[in-house]
Amino acid sequence: MAGLSKVILVGNLGSDPEMRYTPSGKAVTSFRMATSHRYTTTAGENKEETDWFRVSVWGKQAEQCNQYLSKGRQVYVEGRLHARNWEGQDGQMRTSLEVTADRVLFLGRQAPAALPEEGEVEPEDLPFD
Numbered sequence: 001m002a003g004l005s006k007v008i009l010v011g012n013l014g015s016d017p018e019m020r021y022t023p024s025g026k027a028v029t030s031f032r033m034a035t036s037h038r039y040t041t042t043a044g045e046n047k048e049e050t051d052w053f054r055v056s057v058w059g060k061q062a063e064q065c066n067q068y069l070s071k072g073r074q075v076y077v078e079g080r081l082h083a084r085n086w087e088g089q090d091g092q093m094r095t096s097l098e099v100t101a102d103r104v105l106f107l108g109r110q111a112p113a114a115l116p117e118e119g120e121v122e123p124e125d126l127p128f129d
Contacts, residue, residue: 005080005081005082007078007079007081007099008077008078009055009078010074010075011034011035011074011075011077012073012075013031013070013073014032014034014071015031015071016071017031017069019062019063019065026058026059027059027060029062029065029066030055030057031054031069032054032055033052035051036048036049036050036051037049053077053097053098054098055077055098055101061101061104065104068106069106073106074107075106077103078103079099079102079103080100081098082097082100083095083098084096084098
């Protein structure tokens, strides 16, 4: 049976992207991004929650993200969720969730045209505020 892991995020970069190359020469760029959710409690109080995500982008798209993105920039990220395990300094095994991006669109005023890919999603096409 096949499965599906699909994540769509729209938010802002929390830090400048960091690019490196694998030993085989493939580019990979990583960045952290934040998404916010606003809601009103039953008591009528306005609240906002922020969630942070670690995102990895590969290949030509990684190079473009490294070149054009910077802290605070708004982005649309589409990809899959990936669990990464590592051993902490205390010897305990840890797990973090990371998004491996298939598509990154630059949003906001400074956004260049979308990354060169067919069937791009425009910001006005997104189904949320």
